[in-house]
Amino acid sequence: MTERAPEPSIETTLIHHPYQPPAGFSAPQPGVFKASTVIFSNVAAMRARNWKEKVGYTYGLHGTPTTFTLEERIATLEGGAHTVLVPSGLAAIALTDVALLRAGDEVLIPDNAYNPNKELARHELAGWGIAHRFYDPMDANALAASVTPQTKLVWIEPPGSVTMEFPDVPNLVRAARSKGALVALDNTWGAGLAFNPFKLEGGLGVDVSAHALTKYPSGGGDVLMGSVTTRDPALHLRLNAAHMRMGWGVGANDVEALLRALPSLPLRYAAADRAGRTLAQWWATRPEVAQVLHPALSGSPGHEHWARLCTQSAGLFSVVFDERYTARQVDAFVDALRLFKIGFSWAGPVSLVVPYDLSMMRKQPRWRGTLVRFSLGLEAVDDLIADSRQALAALDG
Incomplete structure (x- = not known):
């Protein structure tokens, strides 16, 4: 007479449960598989x-x-x-x-x-x-x-x-x-x-x-x-x-x-591109800056190479402030921004800003003065322009 195997305990059953979900499930997002160990059939x-x-x-x-x-x-x-x-x-x-x-x-x-x-x-x-x-x-x-x-x-x-x-x-x-x-x-x-x-x-x-x-x-x-x-x-x-x-x-x-x-990447990239160009063009009209560095803007170094190769541009650009402004004054401008947050990285929903000392970054800097890099998030560009305008008062404060 064959001895009947005892029923497994609940502890074991919870780990070795026989149920397998039916195949054929489909949804917009792929399934998430978390694993270190992978099980083999033999x-x-x-x-x-x-x-x-x-x-x-x-x-x-x-x-x-x-x-x-x-x-x-x-x-x-x-x-x-x-x-x-x-x-x-x-x-x-x-x-x-x-x-x-x-x-x-x-x-x-x-x-x-x-x-x-x-x-x-x-x-x-x-x-x-x-x-x-x-x-x-x-x-x-x-x-x-x-x-x-x-x-x-x-x-x-x-x-x-x-x-x-x-x-x-x-x-x-x-x-x-x-x-x-x-x-x-x-x-x-x-x-x-x-x-x-x-x-x-x-x-x-x-x-x-x-x-x-x-x-x-x-x-x-x-x-x-x-x-x-x-x-x-x-x-x-x-x-x-x-x-x-x-x-x-x-x-x-x-x-x-x-x-x-x-x-949503193409939509977000295109939105950042539009906003970045708009804000960069606004900065190009400001007397406080020596140059705006944005590949899509004429006069930015290598613009002709960008125009020959690219169809779009990231929402990222830099502004070189006129030499008459000290690094401390430019820092005060950055601190006065309200919508732009001070932080590294870019391409998220929040616009970011970081000041840089060019003399510490390049052996032979092409510019003199303090540089500020802007990363455009997904805020309304008119609000970002207004934020930039109000913060400029801190340059002379």
Whole structure:
């Protein structure tokens, strides 16, 4: 007589419950899968699983249906074919460096690049035996002359961080490629909408696009995430392998927030573009400023390159105050703003402002005076103009 198995306890049943929901559920938002452990049906299935090609799941760090969905959508946004997610925009830069550079190699970085990119090269990369030099992004010929056999990677950032110079991207790519270097582009400003980094004039394209999804793809000022995208399957495998070895994962709730925000990205980017141009043009009429730095404005450095490459512009620009105003006076102006909040990052719903000392940022500043960077949120632009106007009184206070 076969002995009947005892009924499992409630503790066990709650964990090993037999119910499976029916298939076929569909909704506008993808499901959110949170997992470190992934369950296999048998040992053979476990051994056959290949996470590198996204044909199965092995461990939460290597992907879930939720992260795979966001990666595919970001790849489409960027104009690429393969994407990996990382915990921040800076992590996207770091992953690119770690995957593509070795001791004895050299990386070239624009002098006006995002400063943490430069600091990473000065410290960690240098400590690993990877050399670096900073180049003038507004001189493609000088870049071509600077690339050596040791130069394995060239970074491009359109436009420059804070000072907003827009380089001749196709010619920079051509200069790097002519000497056999790989090209990585920080596409955070363009957000995949202003231009396609993989499809430039003359059949050119970058090898890697790094993107701080923290900015426009998130849009809420509440998520940290980055992505690295490529069209090259071999490069993707190098990036993916380094990603696995570094252990860079992202949280499912953050991925959910990005997936929810992506459909409105084109609308938010276009709104910020319109507001940014309107406010920048207003600042261009003010006697207190020496120059307004916005790629879409005639006279801003590299405007002609922007006009040839781009269809849109991020809601981001800088104002260089006239030299007659001290840094203390400009700080007082910033403190007097009411709608613009003082804070780093950009592309969220709240407009932001930060003053910068140009002498501390560039070896050879193109301007003298104090610079203030504005990031446009989603407030009414007339209210932002009124806020800027009332705060100007603090300059002479």
